[in-house]
Structure formats: structure tokens, C-alpha cells
Amino acid sequence: MSGAEEGALPFADEPALDALAAEAAAAPQAQQTNQPPQPSAEENRQAAMMTVAIGLGLVGKLVEKTKGVKVVFGQETLAEGADAVAPLLAKHNGKMPPWVMQYKEELGAAVFAGKIAFQVWMAIKEAESGAAAPAAA
Numbered sequence: 001m002s003g004a005e006e007g008a009l010p011f012a013d014e015p016a017l018d019a020l021a022a023e024a025a026a027a028p029q030a031q032q033t034n035q036p037p038q039p040s041a042e043e044n045r046q047a048a049m050m051t052v053a054i055g056l057g058l059v060g061k062l063v064e065k066t067k068g069v070k071v072v073f074g075q076e077t078l079a080e081g082a083d084a085v086a087p088l089l090a091k092h093n094g095k096m097p098p099w100v101m102q103y104k105e106e107l108g109a110a111v112f113a114g115k116i117a118f119q120v121w122m123a124i125k126e127a128e129s130g131a132a133a134p135a136a137a
Contacts, residue, residue, distance in 0.1 A: 044090050045082060051089070052081035065122070 039047070056073040063071045091097075100107065 039090075039094055041090075044086050044094070047094060048082040048086035048089055049078060052078055052085055056081065066125075 056078065060071045060073065063069055096104075
């Protein structure tokens, strides 16, 4: 091993090897800078509050339309919902999880089918209640 330390690789002093090591050390940092910035905790909480408010509003309208009962959710429920949703949003950087995106079209079709089924059910209920009223009179 001409001039190399005992136990060292014969090419350990090569400048190209040093350059490769430096490139490898810098690679993870480069990947981190290419990612979009994480939302702040406050931005995440606001997004969670908005998501929960929309969901609770839809649930309230659904119950009112189907059962004729007005449901009002308070600020405490909204805050609890935001506390439950915020970690999920943070985990996925405010985006849908990859597995959801993989089935986005299927989920969209299922939501549409559910909407149609609900509209048909509502129409049947209205027809039944309208047909039952004259018979009772």
C-alpha cells in the first residue's frame, strides 16, 4: 500500500471522494428546501376551524331537512372539533393524505352517488307525507 496508512483504503485521499461525501451530506438539506413551507400553528388552527365549521353547518342542514329539527352547534363544539382536526391537517401539511389522492375519483363518484340517493330518499319521504295527509283527513 504505497504510502497509505495501514487499514485505510488506497483511494481515501482522493479529492473526488471528498466531493462525493460533501454532495451526499448536502443532499438531504436540498430536499428539505424544495418542500413547501409548513403552515404555522395559528394558520393550521384557522384551517381546522373553517373545515369543522363547514362540516357542522352541513350536518345541521341535513338534520333540519330530514327531521325538521334545527341543530345549532356552539363555539365549544367548534373548538373541540378544531382541536381534533388540526393535528390531521398538520400531519399532511394541509393537504389530503396520499392514499386519499390515490382514490380521489372513486371518492368523488361515491359522494355523488350518495347525494343522488339522499335526494331520492327525500323525494320519497315528501311523497309519502303528502299522500298520507289526505288519507288522514
